[in-house]
Amino acid sequence: MKHSLQSSSAHDSAAGRCGKKLLDHVLGYPDAYIGSVEKRTQTLWVYERGTMVHRAVTYVPGLYKIFDEILVYAVYNKQRAPTMDALRVEIDVAECCISVFNNGDGIPVELHQEEGIYVPEMIFGHLTTNNNCDDTVKKATGVKLANIFSTEFVVEIADGLRMLKYKQVFTQNMGKKSEPVITACKQGENWTRVTFKPDLAKFSMTHLEDDVVSLMRRRVVDMAGTLGDTVKVELDDKLVPVKNFSNYVNCAENPAFDSQTKETLTTPQQSFGSKCEFSDILLKKVVNSGVIRNMLLKKTGGRCP
Template identity: 45%
Template sequence: KIKDILLLPSLYIGPVDPIKEVMWVYEEQAGMIQREISYAPGLQKIFDEIIVNAVDNKLRDSSMDTLKVDIDPAKNVIKVFYNGKGIPVVEHDKEKMSVPSLVFCHSLTSFNCNHQEETVINEDCNCFGAKLCNIFSRTFELKTGSKVECKSFKQTWTNNMTNAGTPEILPYFGEDFTEITFSVDLTKFNMAILDKDIQDLLSRRVVDVAASTRGVKVYLNGKIIPINNFEDYVDLFLKGGDYVYEAVSDFCEIAVAPSEKGFMHVSQVNKYSTTKGGKHVHHVTERVVQKLQKYLKETNKRNGFDVDVEFNMIKMHLMVFVNCSISNMCFNEPLKNKMTNQLFKYAHFEPSDHFFTRV
């Protein structure tokens, strides 16, 4: 299976050749900025599988309160550490191998994979998940500690997961944790280094998950990201500009701001950045524009003008932010940058009348 994935990477992680695209990226001093970058979508994909899996641990264990991501371009090393429930350090009854090994190197096996259950925990439809990062890395090291089994686990894979080191299992009496360290096989992405463009894009993804994972302190390269909620995140984009925010439900929060650059949106579903939008963005935008159309029509009529304002005329002046969680969501595989669920099923996406009044 590894050979098939490496032979046809676009089927599993998307394009591996660098493309140029205008994207929002994160710079420590400037915050979120929009600029043209060159990046390999597949590289972002394998990084996403690691960090989204990490923050999903908050759903498994509410005591998780720390996520640390370090990106070292000089050494081509990325490290992701998180606390909370570790991976069980036990042998799988059927497969006869340690569960951590099974989760990170055995295709079609996942800590999360359960297609029968209503869940917002993420996983690929084919349950490859974080194993894709292992396959596209020169080295991939997994460490985890479990206070339930009182054991720690360490294993290293090399050469695109084809060489598996011997698992090291030792007594352990500390707190649960998981740490993943990997060196991307840059040759698979026609890259020589982790350049500034990809660093800033991956940094943006770390900030994204900081905004959508409450109760977790997120660190990037040793510095805590100063975001406590989704409103702080919106401020990184607008830099003090006006906007209207609402927590529509426990599953959705939105913000709307004026835009001078045409319609724009920033959206996440289950911690994935949906840069291509989808049903959730369309749903929220449609509701806002329709309400504004009605308001403008009534205002014009009171002033003696029976004039309708076209939908797109209003839309082009808006910037919409959406952060939501959906059980058993559907994406455009494999990039997961567009959500395709039919949102008419989800009543918790309806903004309140008070929200529209403020808009």
């Protein structure tokens, strides 16, 4: 089905001018919204070839940030809908395309009474909610930022309560959007899929580089560890081999020192002669203590999945 593209400021002239002003500001000053768009090198944990690796990683924090916003938003649905049992992430390096799916409760496919646009558009692609530009600055956060820093951003939703399916396509850094396409879905069918193509030019990149992809993959493993065995997490069509927090803690190999400075260990785990194991009772106490939540709050800037 073809989409008719229109300016994202067409909804309301005053709010539209305000939104355009804010959009230009976000794109002009990315550091204030998503962090640095310059490459940096740090020693971090990454996930590659099925295991955790601690090594020097060169990546762009802003690019990692927009990926994390979409991932955290999907994981947050587990709080909204305890029945959520699937999280699927696909990172297509060749096409520079990332897709995040969850089957938590669908976003209501209905018109927002005050704004006169659909609720999904309010969440993913609408910067302003009134005519006061200053008040709208706070709205340019989270998933909208991923939209703004993408050449294409597709939102698909199944709302099983209203039995409606929603699809909308944003392009040109959220500068243009299609009219929503509304079709029918089955009762009880609930899911959300966000597919986006990061605007790599804004991160001084020409392709999704190996280091940033490995870092993104590690973040998916993070989520698998915190979600527990009630959610099946898939990464690039493969099941993430982490079923609970204990499994996640033991996912990384015990390191071996690589130099006289003793900065990095390289000794194989089997050579230690002992193994650090955590009892279920201890792990439950850790989870219930709020430590995990505080770690995620720090990692996600105050939004705990």
